[in-house]
Amino acid sequence: MTEKKRIHIVINPAAGKDEPILNTINDVFHQHDIDWGVSVTRKFGDATAFGRQAAEEGFDIVAGYGGDGTQHEIANGLIGTDALMGILPGGTGNGFANEMGTPIKLRPALELLCADHKVRHVDVVQLDEGYFIQRLYVGIEPEQQTSRESKDKYGTFAYAIDSFHRAKEVKEVDYQVTIDGESFEFAAVKIYVVNAARAGTGISITGNISKVDDGLVDVFLLSAQDLRTLSGAIDRVLHLDTKNARESMRQGKEISIDTDPDQPVWTDGEYTGRTPISMKVIPGALPVIVPK
Numbered sequence: 376m377t378e379k380k381r382i383h384i385v386i387n388p389a390a391g392k393d394e395p396i397l398n399t400i401n402d403v404f405h406q407h408d409i410d411w412g413v414s415v416t417r418k419f420g421d422a423t424a425f426g427r428q429a430a431e432e433g434f435d436i437v438a439g440y441g442g443d444g445t446q447h448e449i450a451n452g453l454i455g456t457d458a459l460m461g462i463l464p465g466g467t468g469n470g471f472a473n474e475m476g477t478p479i480k481l482r483p484a485l486e487l488l489c490a491d492h493k494v495r496h497v498d499v500v501q502l503d504e505g506y507f508i509q510r511l512y513v514g515i516e517p518e519q520q521t522s523r524e525s526k527d528k529y530g531t532f533a534y535a536i537d538s539f540h541r542a543k544e545v546k547e548v549d550y551q552v553t554i555d556g557e558s559f560e561f562a563a564v565k566i567y568v569v570n571a572a573r574a575g576t577g578i579s580i581t582g583n584i585s586k587v588d589d590g591l592v593d594v595f596l597l598s599a600q601d602l603r604t605l606s607g608a609i610d611r612v613l614h615l616d617t618k619n620a621r622e623s624m625r626q627g628k629e630i631s632i633d634t635d636p637d638q639p640v641w642t643d644g645e646y647t648g649r650t651p652i653s654m655k656v657i658p659g660a661l662p663v664i665v666p667k
Contacts, residue, residue, distance in 0.1 A: 379408060379409065379410040380407075380409055380410065380435055380436070380489070381409075381410045381411070381412075381433065381434045381435050381436070382404065382409050382410075382411045382412075382434060382435065382436045382437075382438065382461070382488055382489075383411065383412045383413070383414070383425075383426075383429035383432075383434040383436070383437045383438070384400055384411065384412070384413045384414075384437075384438050384439075384440060384463065385413075385414050385415075385416065385421075385422045385425045385426055385429070385437065385438070385439045385440065385441075385445070385448075385449060386413060386414070386415045386416065386439075386440045386441070386465075387416050387422065387439065387440060387441030387442070387444075387445045387465065387466075388415055388416070389416075389441075390440060390441040390442055390445065390465035390466050392465050392466075392481075394465075394481060396440060396465070396481065397413070399481050399482055399485065400413065400485060403482060403485040403486060403489065404485070404489070406489075407489035407490070409489060412429065412434065414429070416441075416445075419444075419448075419645070420448070421448075422439055422441070422445050422448035422449055422452065423448040423449070423451045423452040424452065425452070426439070426448065426449045426451075426452025426453055426458075427452035427453070427456065428452075429458065430452065430453055430456035430457065430458035431456070434458055435458065435459065436458065436459045436460075436461045436488055436664065437449060437452070437453055437458045437459075437460060437461065438460070438461030438462060438463050438488060438664075439461075439462070439463065440463040440465040440481075441463075441465045441466050442464075442465065442466015442467055442468055442469055442644075443466060443468055443469065443470050443471050443509060443575075443643050443644050444466070444643060444644050444645050445465070445466065446462060446471045446472070446508065446643070447471075447507060447508060447509070447642065447643035447644070447645055450499065450506060450508045450661055451505050451506055453661065454499060454506055454657075454660055454661055455660075459494060459662050459663070459664055460661060460662065460663045460664065461484075461487075461488045461663075461664045462475060462477045462484065462663070462664070463481060463484050463485065464477060464478075464479050464481075464484060465481070466575075467575065468574055468575030468576075468644075469575040470509060470571070470573050470574045470575050471508060471509055471571060471573075471643075472484075472575075473573045473574065473575055473576075473577055474509070474571040474572070474573040474587060475495065475497075475587075475663055475665045476665055476666050477665065477666070478666075487664065487666060488664060491667055492664045492665065492666060492667060493664075493665055493666070493667050494662045494663065494664060494665070495587075495588065495662070495663050495665045496588060496659035496660075496661070496662050496663075497571075497587045497588055497659070497660075497661040497662075497663050498570055498587055498588055498589070498590060498591075498592075498656050498657065498658050498659060498660065498661075499570075499656075499657050499660045499661050500568070500570055500592060500654050500655070500656055500657070501654060501655055501656075501657050502642070502647070502652065502653070502654050503652070503653060505642075505647075506657075506660075507570070507642035507643050507647075508570060508571060508587075508643060508661065509569075509570060509571040509642075509643045509644075510567055510568060510569045510570060510571065510572070510580075510642075510643070511567070511568040511640065511641065511642045511647075511652075511654065512565055512566065512567045512568070512640075512641050513550075513565060513566045513632055513634065513638045513639070513640050513641075513650060513652075514564060514565035514566070514638055514639065515565070515639060515641065546564070547562040547563055547564050547598065547599060547600065548562065548563070548564075548634050548635060548636060548638060549561075549562055549634060549635045550562070550563050550566060550596065550632065550633070550634050551632075551633045551634070551635075552566065552594070552596075552630070552631070552632050552633075553629075553630070553631045554594060554625055554626075554627035554629075554630055555627040555628055555629055556629075561596065561598065561601075562598060562600055563596040563597060563598040563604070564596075564597050564598060564599055565596065565597045566594070566595070566596045566597075566632060567580070567593075567594065567595055567596070567597075568592050568593070568594050568630055568632075568654065569581050569585050569592060569593040569594075569595075570585070570587060570592050570656075571585065571587045572584075572585035572593070578612060579611075579612070579614075580608070580611065580612060581593050581595075581611050581624065582610075582611040582612065582613070582614040582615075582616075582620070583614055584611065584624070588658070588659060590628065590656055590658040590659075591626045591627065591628060591656060592626065592627060592628075592630065592654075592656055593624055593625070593626050594624065594625050594626070594627060594630060595607070595608060595611075595623055595624040595625070603619050603623055604623050606619055607619040607620050607622070607623030607624065608623070611624070628655060628656045629653075629654070629655040629656075630653070630654050630655075631651065631652070631653040631654075632650055632651065632652050632653075633650055633651040634650045634651075637649045637650045637651075638650050640652050
């Protein structure tokens with residue numbers, strides 16, 4: 376007799392959607408005869424702890440219901456375990472779900488966990504403490520970050536609205552960046568390190584360049600003094616294969632970033648700390664369930 380598939384769901388109740396989560400989970404899993412468990416987060420870090428605990432208890436699949444921050448935490452809990460990561464998009468942006476091709480609606484996303492699917496081994500980026508799966512950026516103080524209230528009110532447009540309001544406050548700082556042993560110095564407003572490039576809107580901030588399983592991250596900066604960095608970023612978003620789009624971005628496996636003065640660091644939308652920071656790519660370290 377075949378053992379039942381065991382699936383654990385970690386729910387972020389502060390996620391952006393209003394839907395009958397438990398009722399839908401129960402309905403789908405009952406139809407597929409799934410042995411399932413659930414936990415509910417109350418604060419940052421809970422999803423990581425719950426995810427790792429579920430993996431250690433022998434659940435085959437651990438999935439987080441929430442946005443990119445929730446997926447970030449689940450990934451941090453599962454790396455190094457035998458569990459597969461599932462994705463249940465429940466946030467405002469859901470960029471990682473978009474990157475993986477996960478259905479945006481809850482019911483088909485649950486069906487994907489139960490029925491035919493394949494596993495994609497995704498690169499992760501290891502920091503001094505923890506990992507990220509989408510992208511890291513340096514810049515924007517925590518008090519300037521898009522608020523939950525703003526996201527609830529405006530959805531994905533909240534990010535654009537906040538960026539517009541911050542435009543006059545932006546100041547450049549001195550960056551020292553090393554990519555695979557080669558060092559660079561420049562003034563910039565912000566720097567991005569990209570593993571998975573898609574936003575919840577479907578737009579990729581690096582066009583078709585970034586891949587989550589190529590063993591590399593993509594690094595680019597935005598500088599008000601060098602308009603080529605801005606036009607290159609626009610060209611990549613528009614999928615234009617221009618010389619500027621290619622030359623204003625570099626790829627690498629090991630990255631270190633320092634600034635003067637120190638700057639805030641964000642990973643997968645979560646505040647991580649301040650510069651300096653170092654990181655390296657761990658190829659294929661995270662098995663993620665995706666559609667066939």
